[in-house]
Amino acid sequence: MLVLLPILATICALSVPLILGKPRYLAKIATTKNQTKKKPTISIIVPARNEGANIPGLLESLKPEWDSIHEAIIVDDASTDSTARLAVEGGALVLASKSLPDGWNGKPWACYQGARSATGDWLLFLDADVRLHRGAIEKxxxxxxxxxxxxxxSLYPHHTVARPYEQLSAYFNALMVAGVSAFGYGTASGQNPALFGQTLLLTKSLYMENEGHAAVKDKVLENFHFAALLKSNGAHCACYLGKGLISMRMFPTGFNELWDSWKKGFVSGAAKVEKNTLILSSIWITAGMLSIVSLCFIGSSYAPQHYSFCVLIGYMSNALACAWAFRIAGTFSVLNALFFGVALIFYQTLFFKALIDKSSGKKTQWKGRMVD
Structure with missing residues (x-):
């Protein structure tokens, strides 16, 4: 019976191609010819709370295609740092957020105010840690x-991983990509996807017709809820990967930022993932755990003949699955995939901590505010 562990680990690793086997990249979108006389205008909206470290880099990344942008609006959400000043110096319009109303979370409130003040035909919402590379606006x-x-x-910015502790985000980022159900097969094929929270593009009219962020004002992961609202009202969602054109650096300030960010709304986010995608994602996690457990019995008197070979097959199957998934999600090291157990155990630890805190009603502090 012990040999079933690595065999199941191998079989379960096949769930990864089912949820991430058909990636679609923004960079590969074919050029289209527009015969309309009036070219639609784009308003960029960035909710920013104490983003002084990120705003200069974001605005600088827009400069190569600045002439193609109608306006860049930084919504200063009661920042106590240099966010507003740096935004003005970078050439953006700064909108000082009004006081947070009861029942609203900070990001939806900032986005909503920015959208209402925007004068472009299309709204492009960006997180402050996103960077657009040359050619992104054209695409x-x-x-x-x-x-x-x-x-x-909705566009997923390729995660730029710079420091060793950021490697711990591998499973989180890969499952974030898988969670929108847009890059796999069957129900995960993008026919009915959710939306990413970092980059969103839609017309202002479609946004306002669906009440925009006012309809998801109290949601931590507003992107999932807004996607569901759009689809219920007859609109559609489409997702692409931004590798080569759009990137992000999520946790430059340290491990605590990484921990709090993923813990924030993590359990709630899992609950919003499409059922079959959630099942397949859970099978992938199970595959990794089975592979790790099977390693513990190598050399045991209970291990049958050829057990070590089966364990090797199971382990390498999971390492290859991780290499594929991690490569899609960001610039994660090949060693991260080879020693996937480190990132997986961290993922499991944070998941159960988030689950326990949510069940006990404990909240996480994020950017000076308490969130569920």
């Missing part, structure tokens, strides 16, 4: 030129 323009004004486009 987004191809989406706009398709004429599909009833679709919200």
């Amino acid at each position: 987004l323009g191809h989406l706009i030129n398709s004429g599909n004004t009833n679709t919200a486009y």
